[in-house]
Amino acid sequence: xxxxxxxxxxxxxxxxxxxxxxxxxxxxxxxxxxxxxxxxxxxxxxxxxxxxxxxxxxxxxxxxxxxxxxxxxxxxxxxxxxxxxxxxxxxxxxxxxxxxxxxxxxxxxxxxxxxxxxxxxxxxxxxxxxxxxxxxxxxxxxxxxxxxxxxxxxxxxxxxxxxxxxxxxxxxxxxxxxxxxxxxxxxxxxxxxxxxxxxxxxxxxxxxxxxxxxxxxxxxxxxxxxxxxxxxxxxxxxxxxxxxxxxxxxxxxxxxxxxxxxxxxxxxxxxxxxxxxxxxxxxxxxx
Numbered sequence: 001x002x003x004x005x006x007x008x009x010x011x012x013x014x015x016x017x018x019x020x021x022x023x024x025x026x027x028x029x030x031x032x033x034x035x036x037x038x039x040x041x042x043x044x045x046x047x048x049x050x051x052x053x054x055x056x057x058x059x060x061x062x063x064x065x066x067x068x069x070x071x072x073x074x075x076x077x078x079x080x081x082x083x084x085x086x087x088x089x090x091x092x093x094x095x096x097x098x099x100x101x102x103x104x105x106x107x108x109x110x111x112x113x114x115x116x117x118x119x120x121x122x123x124x125x126x127x128x129x130x131x132x133x134x135x136x137x138x139x140x141x142x143x144x145x146x147x148x149x150x151x152x153x154x155x156x157x158x159x160x161x162x163x164x165x166x167x168x169x170x171x172x173x174x175x176x177x178x179x180x181x182x183x184x185x186x187x188x189x190x191x192x193x194x195x196x197x198x199x200x201x202x203x204x205x206x207x208x209x210x211x212x213x214x215x216x217x218x219x220x221x222x223x224x225x226x227x228x229x230x231x232x233x234x235x236x237x238x239x240x241x242x243x244x245x246x247x248x249x250x251x252x253x254x255x256x257x258x259x260x261x262x263x264x265x266x267x268x269x270x271x272x273x274x275x276x277x278x279x280x281x282x283x284x285x286x287x
């Protein structure tokens with residue numbers, strides 16, 4: 001069953017355990033299948049945490065065997081409890097982590113059929129369909145995940161990313177008008193940033209999204225970039241943000257202000273990016 005490289009496990013592992021559905025407790029206590037699932041997930045976490053810790057030094061063959069044993073435990077559990085939605089969901093998440101997308105999707109679809117109220121399953125199915133080039137089908141899963149868990153920033157981020165990357169498909173099919181898709185995409189990134197203000201990947205993408213719409217609010221974008229710069233810790237990080245702001249100032253025709261901001265970018269690694277912006281400044285701008 002496992003013919004993929006075990007090294008595929010060494011990415012985004014931590015996120016898996018933040019969103020794997022937890023076994024549910026009933027009034028009479030924990031059921032045997034719930035207990036078994038909890039044990040499998042805990043064992044899985046130990047294995048993958050160690051793999052992450054070992055990094056490039058991880059023994060790939062040993063890791064492959066250990067993960068194969070975990071998969072075998074999932075299959076035994078599902079054989080004995082074929083209607084256990086949470087187990088299908090957890091197994092599907094693991095299969096996605098080890099680069100088995102089709103097998104993962106089959107497990108997630110089964111989980112969704114058994115229990116349509118697991119938001120992480122909706123989100124992962126949306127990701128799978130998007131990767132398969134089916135954005136129209138994918139968007140409904142992302143929207144469903146948001147409805148089930150509106151305070152999870154990842155789901156809003158995934159929706160925004162899909163609407164941006166597949167904008168032409170949505171417009172061609174008439175699912176959205178350009179103003180509608182711009183607003184929905186931008187608001188999705190905004191919501192993700194609001195829910196997770198310390199997640200730079202969300203706040204940065206929100207700031208970028210101002211430039212992705214047909215009628216950008218450049219003043220609003222400058223405020224967001226400024227707020228991000230305040231959170232940066234190193235000179236190179238802060239100066240990278242200033243390049244973004246200078247680019248906007250140039251688009252606004254505020255060349256003098258842009259020139260002053262660019263003069264504060266002194267990191268050698270940013271020299272090429274800086275020069276491209278400097279080249280856009282008109283020769284007759286005040287120096």
